[in-house]
Amino acid sequence: MHATLRLLTLPALALLSACAHQSGTLELKKDRQCPLTLNKGQQLILSLPSNPTTGFRWEVRDGAANVLQSLGPEVYSNPEDAGLVGAGGISTWRFTAREAGEGRLLLTYQQPWEPNVPPAQTFECELRVK
Template sequence: MGEVHVSAQDEEVRAGPGDDIVVRLPENATTGYRWHVESLDGGLEVVADDYAPPGEILPGAGGTRVLRLRPAEAGEARLELVLQQPWGDDVADRYALRVTVE
């Protein structure tokens, strides 16, 4: 089992059976805006959803949202995330990732 690391610039990734896909996106918890899964299909499963604070703790400093996905089967899958406050409808950003599991 390996890891495939994905950043905010990636839109497509290839993974093998048993690989974990690790998505890292910038997030600033102090604003209330947080990445949320809007859509997940094609046999992908979220096995971890964590927030990593910044290395140096400063007021208003942003950290990183780290999602760990695991494909259950070969084929095409898609992940769609939105950056929004849980109590509001305003979407600050969107992120989509297409995954091909070979």
């Protein structure tokens, strides 16, 4: 099952214009936006629903290191209106398209102590940087 992604703040029109510009930031709304073409220097923000209180974590299996540069570790945040202990939140990763070429961004959502159990969710996106 593929994860549903959440659009953070950009309206749909801004998403389209971000794809057309050399620089700027692109925020994925869902994996159905893939395959994805980025321009060299463009930033990519990936946000996936997450709930670490269940023991499940997203793990980057393939970070497309040949075309993307990670801008830091995963950042987890709770929605401001959740107010419930154990409520889910959002895991976010930031990348910069650093080299022209093709790559794959692959993340799995599973409990780290059960590596042989199939992941509960996966996110996979083929990327092209020009």
